[in-house]
Amino acid sequence: MSGLLGLDWGTSSLRAYWLDGQGAIRETRARPWGIRQLPDGGFDAALADITHGWPPLPRLACGMVGSRNGWLEAPYLKLPADTAQLAATLVSVRAADGLPVHIVPGLREPRGPDVMRGEETQLVGALALQPTLARQSTWLLPGTHCKWVNVSDGGVTDFCTLMTGELYTLLLQHSILGAAIGDAVADEAAFARGVIAARDSGAAGAFSRLFSARALMLDGALAASSVPDYLSGLLLGEELRSVVAGQRYRLDGPVQVIGDAALCARYRTAAHHFGISVVEPLADAAAHGLWQIALSRGLVGNGSTTHRALPSC
Amino acid sequence: MSGLLGLDWGTSSLRAYWLDGQGAIRETRARPWGIRQLPDGGFDAALADITHGWPPLPRLACGMVGSRNGWLEAPYLKLPADTAQLAATLVSVRAADGLPVHIVPGLREPRGPDVMRGEETQLVGALALQPTLARQSTWLLPGTHCKWVNVSDGGVTDFCTLMTGELYTLLLQHSILGAAIGDAVADEAAFARGVIAARDSGAAGAFSRLFSARALMLDGALAASSVPDYLSGLLLGEELRSVVAGQRYRLDGPVQVIGDAALCARYRTAAHHFGISVVEPLADAAAHGLWQIALSRGLVGNGSTTHRALPSC
Numbered sequence: 237m238s239g240l241l242g243l244d245w246g247t248s249s250l251r252a253y254w255l256d257g258q259g260a261i262r263e264t265r266a267r268p269w270g271i272r273q274l275p276d277g278g279f280d281a282a283l284a285d286i287t288h289g290w291p292p293l294p295r296l297a298c299g300m301v302g303s304r305n306g307w308l309e310a311p312y313l314k315l316p317a318d319t320a321q322l323a324a325t326l327v328s329v330r331a332a333d334g335l336p337v338h339i340v341p342g343l344r345e346p347r348g349p350d351v352m353r354g355e356e357t358q359l360v361g362a363l364a365l366q367p368t369l370a371r372q373s374t375w376l377l378p379g380t381h382c383k384w385v386n387v388s389d390g391g392v393t394d395f396c397t398l399m400t401g402e403l404y405t406l407l408l409q410h411s412i413l414g415a416a417i418g419d420a421v422a423d424e425a426a427f428a429r430g431v432i433a434a435r436d437s438g439a440a441g442a443f444s445r446l447f448s449a450r451a452l453m454l455d456g457a458l459a460a461s462s463v464p465d466y467l468s469g470l471l472l473g474e475e476l477r478s479v480v481a482g483q484r485y486r487l488d489g490p491v492q493v494i495g496d497a498a499l500c501a502r503y504r505t506a507a508h509h510f511g512i513s514v515v516e517p518l519a520d521a522a523a524h525g526l527w528q529i530a531l532s533r534g535l536v537g538n539g540s541t542t543h544r545a546l547p548s549c
Numbered sequence: 550m551s552g553l554l555g556l557d558w559g560t561s562s563l564r565a566y567w568l569d570g571q572g573a574i575r576e577t578r579a580r581p582w583g584i585r586q587l588p589d590g591g592f593d594a595a596l597a598d599i600t601h602g603w604p605p606l607p608r609l610a611c612g613m614v615g616s617r618n619g620w621l622e623a624p625y626l627k628l629p630a631d632t633a634q635l636a637a638t639l640v641s642v643r644a645a646d647g648l649p650v651h652i653v654p655g656l657r658e659p660r661g662p663d664v665m666r667g668e669e670t671q672l673v674g675a676l677a678l679q680p681t682l683a684r685q686s687t688w689l690l691p692g693t694h695c696k697w698v699n700v701s702d703g704g705v706t707d708f709c710t711l712m713t714g715e716l717y718t719l720l721l722q723h724s725i726l727g728a729a730i731g732d733a734v735a736d737e738a739a740f741a742r743g744v745i746a747a748r749d750s751g752a753a754g755a756f757s758r759l760f761s762a763r764a765l766m767l768d769g770a771l772a773a774s775s776v777p778d779y780l781s782g783l784l785l786g787e788e789l790r791s792v793v794a795g796q797r798y799r800l801d802g803p804v805q806v807i808g809d810a811a812l813c814a815r816y817r818t819a820a821h822h823f824g825i826s827v828v829e830p831l832a833d834a835a836a837h838g839l840w841q842i843a844l845s846r847g848l849v850g851n852g853s854t855t856h857r858a859l860p861s862c
Contacts, residue, residue, distance in 0.1 A: 247725075304767065305729065312767075349764040381725070381760065397760035399724070406719045411712070412560075412694070416618065439752040440795030443787065447694065447710035451662040454617065454625075474756065482753030 239293045240536045242526035243283075243337070245301035246270050246354055247380070251522070252286040254293075257536070259527035261520060263290070271300045271307075279307040280332040294535040295331075296526045298340040299354035302327070307337070312344035312351055318391035319360045323532035340529055343392055350397050354522070355383050358494050359392060361525030362518050369492060374485045376514065378495045378503050380405075382475060384485050394484065398475045401499075407471075408464055413449045417460040424505075426462035430469020431506045434477050442474035472506040480510060487512050494521045552606045553849045555839035556596070556650070558614035559583050559667055560693070564835070565599040567606075570849070572840035574833060576603070584613045584620075592620040593645040607848040608644075609839045611653040612667030615640070620650070625657035625664055631704035632673050636845035653842055656705055663710050667835070668696050671807045672705060674838030675831050682805060687798045689827065691808045691816050693718075695788060697798050707797065711788045714812075720784075721777055726762045730773040737818075739775035743782025744819045747790050755787035785819040793823060800825050807834045 238257035243250065248270035254263040269275055269282045277284075279301070287295075302310030308329040313321055328336040342353035355377050363370045375385040380401040386394040408414040430449075434442035449467050452458035458466055479485055490513045493500045500517040507514045530536045551570035556563065561583035567576040582588055582595045590597075592614070600608075615623030621642040626634055641649040655666035668690050676683045688698040693714040699707040721727040743762075747755035762780050765771035771779055792798055803826045806813045813830040820827045843849045 344764070344768075348758060348761045349768060349770070350760055351764045351767060396757055398757055399759050402724050403756075406723050410719050410723060411715050438795070439754075440791045440797075441752075441754040441756070441787075443716075443754070443756060444709055444711055444791045444795060445661060446712050447663055448661045451657070451664045454664060455657075455662060457662070474754075478753045478757045482751070482757060484753075 237291050237293070238536065239291070240527055240530050241287055241290060241293050241295045242523050242530075243286075243295065243297035243301065244299055244354065244357070244522040244526070245297050245306075246299045247272055250282060250286060253520070253523040253526070254290050255523060255527050255536075259524070259531070259536075261523055264520075264523075271303070271305060283331055283337065284333070292335065294530060295335070295337045296326070296340065296530050296535060297337055298357035298522060298526060302339040302342060303353055306339075308339060310339045310341040310353075312342045315343060315345055315395075316388070316391040316393045317343050317356065319528055319532050321391075322356060322360065323529045326529075326533060338533075338535065340526070343395070345395050348396055350395060352383055352395060352397070355385070355395075355494075356392060357525035357529065358521040359385060359387065359525065360528050361521040361523065362492065362494055363387065363390065364524055364528045365518060365521070366492075372486070374487065374489070374491050376491050376493045376495075376503060378493070378499045384479055386485055396484070398478070400471050400475045404468055404471050407446070407467060413446065413463065413467060417453065417463045419461060420464035421459070421461035423459070423462035423465040426458060426466040427469040427502070427505070428509065429458075430466040430471075431473035431476075431509045432469075434470050434473025435509055437474070437477065439481065442470050442477060445470065468502065469506065472503060473509070476506055476510050476512065480512075489513075490515050493517045550604050550606070551849065552604070553840055553843050554600055554603060554606045554608045555836050555843075556599075556608065556610035556614065557612055557667065557670070557835040557839070558610050558619075559612045560585055563595060563599060566833070566836040566839070567603050568836060568840050568849075572837070572844070572849075574836055577833075577836075584616070584618060596644055596650065597646070605648065607843060608648070608650045609639070609653065609843050609848060610650055611670035611835060611839060611842075615652040615655060616666055619652075621652055623652045623654040623666075625655045628656060628658055628708075629701070629704040629706045630656050630669065632841055632845050634704075635669060635673065636842045639842075639846060651846075651848065653839070656708070658708050661709055663708060665696055665708060665710070668698070668708075668807075669705060670838035670842065671834040672698060672700065672838065673841050674834040674836065675805065675807055676700065676703065677837055677841045678831060678834070679805075685799070687800065687802070687804050689804050689806045689808075689816060691806070691812045697792055699798055709797070711791070713784050713788045717781055717784050720759070720780060726759065726776065726780060730766065730776045732774060733777035734772070734774035736772070736775035736778045739771060739779040740782040740815070740818070741822070742771075743779040743784075744786035744789075744822045745782075747783050747786025748822055750787070750790065752794065755783050755790060758783065781815065782819065785816060786822070789819055789823050789825065793825075802826075803828050806830045
């Protein structure tokens with residue numbers, strides 16, 4: 237049997253894909269076993285569980301599993317970086333079952349400086365699904381640490397991280413803005429109000445208006461239960477304001493997006509207030525990226541059926 | 550005996566002053582009893598303890614004690630607001646000992662919107678100590694929620710809150726930036742590096758560079774123990790960048806400052822990178838402000854020795 241077991245292994249979750257010999261997804265499994273919350277037995281136990289009953293195919297992982305606090309540290313590649321370069325720089329760790337797990341490297345942007353792990357693989361998958369975007373495209377990957385990415389000539393040429401998702405969680409859970417507001421109630425108008433406040437904050441930026449989330453609530457001008465959506469709008473709006481002001485990403489055409497559908501929809505709504513068009517998100521980009529990288533490395537394809545040894549393993 | 554008992558009662562701490570008949574500080578006491586962490590017995594127990602043994606003088610409090618979650622909610626006054634207006638709008642709560650505690654109102658800025666409680670009293674005190682600044686001056690009050698304030702013709706005409714201090718604590722304690730960095734070591738160069746990175750972030754703003762605190766550390770270009778000072782520089786620098794870009798405060802002359810001496814010194818160092826001059830901080834501004842407001846209201850002065858009843862009590 238040919239195919240690949242792909243692992244998208246992040247900080248807070250683990251997703252596994254069984255891909256057939258043509259790279260189609262046969263089965264997907266998810267566990268809450270990010271590298272910060274592994275089960276007893278650590279990486280080996282998590283791997284054994286999530287791939288239980290699947291055939292002994294080559295295994296390729298991406299994401300924080302390759303970070304310093306992961307299973308094995310994989311390097312960060314310089315920009316520009318494409319599929320072939322990622323595939324050429326896999327590292328491999330031998331699992332408890334004696335067989336290797338290959339890990340995709342991350343990318344490093346020197347000016348921020350900035351780093352990514354996992355998103356490079358999602359981008360490879362997305363570009364394989366939509367090859368016309370390889371020449372020139374702008375990408376948004378929302379999440380805890382949102383990435384904005386420039387792609388040119390089939391490779392990643394620039395990117396930056398905005399900690400929008402993490403700041404939202406921190407401010408709601410731990411700051412004065414989230415104090416005594418009770419349960420959140422979805423409020424599209426409050427979200428839009430936050431986006432517009434951020435957009436109109438000018439070069440000063442919306443962090444100078446964060447406290448309005450509390451002042452409006454104290455005024456009775458914003459329901460306590462709407463503070464989360466207002467704050468979400470303010471932070472997504474600030475991200476968009478900052479990206480527009482930075483003039484680093486081409487925003488005149490549609491922005492491609494990869495991520496959770498509901499979160500991508502929030503970005504699409506917010507982007508509308510900036511005259512920016514955000515497309516519908518792609519699904520399973522990581523699985524397709526892992527397949528492409530495995531193909532490029534020769535782990536799969538051309539009838540490959542067994543664990544091919546890598547020099548670094 | 551004449552005089553005043555002044556209470557500067559914030560979210561996380563309580564400070565009490567015994568002022569003599571001329572408004573000079575006879576004694577100061579501090580307790581960790583902010584309104585969010587009161588002792589058993591609440592506000593009354595805290596008051597009885599911190600004023601134990603002091604004479605039964607009129608009592609005037611400012612700060613979050615007058616907030617919705619405080620002892621009694623005091624209103625927010627419109628801008629511009631001066632000493633006489635603050636004094637005219639005191640509210641009063643009767644303590645367990647049967648005598649009143651008067652509370653200074655806060656201020657509300659309509660555009661943010663934004664609010665302050667406590668800083669208005671510090672400003673009254675600072676302007677009384679330096680009357681030449683009353684005509685026109687720019688003020689910085691660093692802290693958990695840093696305030697920038699315009700004073701004109703003896704009153705507060707504009708202000709805004711920057712949550713710099715709270716964001717610093719949140720990011721270090723709860724975000725990926727503070728993960729696995731061990732104990733902080735003071736590093737002036739790292740602080741300056743953060744300030745300059747923020748200053749040079751342009752209109753995009755330094756929140757687009759927050760993740761550099763982690764990327765530099767992963768690169769080995771920033772010691773893990775220096776991440777706190779780098780992050781502090783980045784956040785203070787962003788605050789200054791934002792205030793400069795907003796063009797809301799006059800920065801061509803010296804900026805006056807009230808607050809903790811060490812924190813004010815950090816702001817002074819950071820401001821130097823922006824060509825902004827920040828003066829030495831004033832001490833005990835709140836005590837002097839409470840005295841001025843008490844004088845204006847007639848709670849003290851002209852031989853006043855007893856608890857004068859207020860209509861609102």
